[in-house]
Amino acid sequence: xxxxxxxxxxxxxxxxxxxxxxxxxxxxxxxxxxxxxxxxxxxxxxxxxxxxxxxxxxxxxxxxxxxxxxxxxxxxxxxxxxxxxxxxxxxxxxxxxxxxxxxxxxxxxxxxxxxxxxxxxxxxxxxxxxxxxxxxxxxxxxxxxxxxxxxxxxxxxxxxxxxxxxxxxxxxxxxxxxxxxxxxxxxxxxxxxxxxxxxxxxxxxxxxxxxxxxxxxxxxxxxxxxxxxxxxxxxxxxxxxxxxxxxxxxxxxxxxxxxxxxxxxxxxxxxxxxxxxxxxxxxxxxxxxxxxxxxxxxxxxxxxxxxxxxxxxxxxxxxx
Numbered sequence: 134x135x136x137x138x139x140x141x142x143x144x145x146x147x148x149x150x151x152x153x154x155x156x157x158x159x160x161x162x163x164x165x166x167x168x169x170x171x172x173x174x175x176x177x178x179x180x181x182x183x184x185x186x187x188x189x190x191x192x193x194x195x196x197x198x199x200x201x202x203x204x205x206x207x208x209x210x211x212x213x214x215x216x217x218x219x220x221x222x223x224x225x226x227x228x229x230x231x232x233x234x235x236x237x238x239x240x241x242x243x244x245x246x247x248x249x250x251x252x253x254x255x256x257x258x259x260x261x262x263x264x265x266x267x268x269x270x271x272x273x274x275x276x277x278x279x280x281x282x283x284x285x286x287x288x289x290x291x292x293x294x295x296x297x298x299x300x301x302x303x304x305x306x307x308x309x310x311x312x313x314x315x316x317x318x319x320x321x322x323x324x325x326x327x328x329x330x331x332x333x334x335x336x337x338x339x340x341x342x343x344x345x346x347x348x349x350x351x352x353x354x355x356x357x358x359x360x361x362x363x364x365x366x367x368x369x370x371x372x373x374x375x376x377x378x379x380x381x382x383x384x385x386x387x388x389x390x391x392x393x394x395x396x397x398x399x400x401x402x403x404x405x406x407x408x409x410x411x412x413x414x415x416x417x418x419x420x421x422x423x424x425x426x427x428x429x430x431x432x433x434x435x436x437x438x439x440x441x442x443x444x445x446x447x448x449x450x451x452x453x
Contacts, residue, residue, distance in 0.1 A: 135311065136180050137244070137252075137285070140171045140230055141237045148173050150230040151198035152261075153191055154254050155182055156281050160221025162211065163187070167274030167283045171230060174199045187211060187223060195227050204228040204258040228259025236261040240285050247287040254281040288313045289354045289380065293332075294339060294370055295361035296324035299385060302428035303358060305331035310435060312356065317344055322362065339366050341373050356381040358415065358431065368394050375407050381438070383415035383431065 155168040163183030171179040172195035208224040243250040251264040274283040296318035308331035416430030
């Protein structure tokens with residue numbers, strides 16, 4: 134939801150913007166319900182609704198709204214109207230962002246306070262409002278009673294244990310996937326002396342207790358990536374975290390390393406079945422070798438989990 138903060142900052146900087154929201158999708162389309170972008174009077178955009186001709190056409194309409202035209206709702210069939218190959222249709226509502234500046238500010242404030250709210254967008258004129266979350270308001274936006282309802286919640290946390298080559302390559306990719314990235318390292322090798330791109334916080338420790346003192350208990354929504362330089366640290370972290378209700382727990386290493394850890398931890402009472410919750414070796418099997426390639430493989434696994442769900446786990450590996 135950093136997009137909302139970017140829109141608010143642009144408004145406060147004096148830019149006139151139109152807010153474009155995808156409020157209807159059918160068939161094959163490049164973006165999902167609730168995708169947004171903002172366009173100024175010169176056609177400069179924040180984010181994307183899918184690119185290509187559909188974005189070009191919608192941006193032209195958005196420029197007019199940014200310049201003072203009334204809010205409008207438009208629909209494009211991607212084949213019949215735009216000669217695109219997707220085969221579906223998309224519907225958009227385009228509204229002046231300045232009109233709802235106070236709602237945007239309240240939404241950004243809720244994000245900062247990590248207080249979940251629902252942002253509603255009226256389908257007819259794009260007017261925004263904030264509402265309390267209901268039992269059916271999950272991560273996926275939905276249309277109810279003439280309005281799009283989208284949960285506004287703080288981004289999930291990504292805890293990267295290890296500020297070495299892989300950790301540094303991974304952090305900016307996680308940030309691009311809209312995680313709040315926290316990097317943890319004991320700093321013994323000077324790994325924390327240089328800034329880490331993508332990280333919002335750095336914790337000078339590998340100890341889970343220290344991390345939880347700084348962040349609070351780890352749990353649902355948290356994603357943990359163990360990519361340290363030390364196998365002993367990796368083993369200790371896995372042993373401590375394997376039973377936690379985190380959303381994702383992954384560890385770097387070969388299958389041989391994972392097998393040795395499983396045998397040693399079994400002696401300590403951690404059943405082999407518990408490893409079903411651990412992504413180890415971490416990431417998709419892309420044959421990755423360099424730190425950048427390993428980071429991409431990890432990020433790709435997260436995208437697969439996000440878009441396909443945990444039920445498809447194991448079906449994405451690409452043979453080297």
